[in-house]
Amino acid sequence: MKPSVKDALIAKLTALGDDELILAHRNSEWVGHGPILEEDIALANIVQDELGHATLWYGLRKELDGSDPDQLAFFRDANEYRCCELVELPKGDWAFTMLRQYLFDLYEALWLEAAQHSAYKPLAEAAQKIIREERFHLQHTRAWVERLGLGTEESNRRLQQALNFQWGYAQQLFVPIPGEELLVAEGIVPELGPIRERWLELVTRHLQNADLKLPINPGYQPTSRAYHTEHLWSILAEMQSTARWEPEAKVW
């Protein structure tokens, strides 16, 4: 592998892992606070799966540069993270959390479907493994979007508010990272353009069927993954504090 391609792949794997890790940690804030016990368990289950995906992506990076996944997760500062801003946003209400998870799950499922054919075998194998449970996540969050959209006046209003707020942020999922074109040229990762088209088509249909309106003005659309919302600093402070205080977790 050419050094420039390898560097780009390391950066892409970091971005993939960071999205999963931060979204998982954000959603873990619902544990013990879900609207009903069953959904509390369900979301915790999704969170564990997303953490598992992060572990896989960081594991692939480790094969390339020897970096330790735990070090990446717990000892990296916010400005070294490469997650998108969508996953950093505070959890909001149930509608906000379910909509974000739906928009992300659909992007992830489509990306993985294409990435199963990656020319880089370890990535193809990881995608084949992850896509199975991602399809289940998507069924769950798709069902919630439909029920909140078609539920009561209040549930529809809350979901519409979440959509108006998140729509611009969600577009960042389809912004290539610097050097991504090298990976696309080598057939290592899929091109984001066609995935975005398919995503847009499916999201539009589902949201409209759920009685929601796509925002005419998309609002703020982040582009570079080198910049973050202020929320990333606080979530990392909370997530990393124990590891930074006692790395071996032996004192209690």
Added chain:
Amino acid sequence: MDTQWPRWEVFKQDAPGKPHQAVGSVHAADPEHALLTARNVFARRPQAVSMWVVRAEEVFSWTKEEIAQDPALRGESRPALGSRPTTYLVFRKTSHKRSMTFVDHVGEVEAYSPQGALREALARFSDAEGLVWWVVPAEKVYKSDPSQETVESWFDPAKEKTYKQQQYYATVSASRPKRRKEDEAFGEGCAHC
């Protein structure tokens, strides 16, 4: 106002050829939601290949003692003129042994009423004594999609997820030596907390 969602009984099948077993219940707004929730609650760790859900109020249940006290349940069934039989699923509990499951699916019967279905079941499934019997109208039972893609996406991933088992988190205690009597009373150094 009661804002609680309806309760659904959940049946899980561990492997092809094994019976669906009652594993517990979930609250959910509708059949699809009940299946999704049941999968998360009851199949996130152990193995499964299929799940059924049914509204708890659609389950007709009798204990051995109730059947013994009600002669009407042991007589002949006499259908009303012009009525047509429907299919009922029959579930039975045969053991007092401590278990994570309750009744097992034993088969189907055709009957004109739940009571008729029980009478039919008592006659048909006599290989073991039933301690508890459930009969459920077949049309009220919602089943997970049997397609390969759904089995792979709903149930297969759990098999590899050893980190979801509690024994995965067994730790070696590195707690400091006990200094005071009061510390001992609180069981300092519990390896599984």
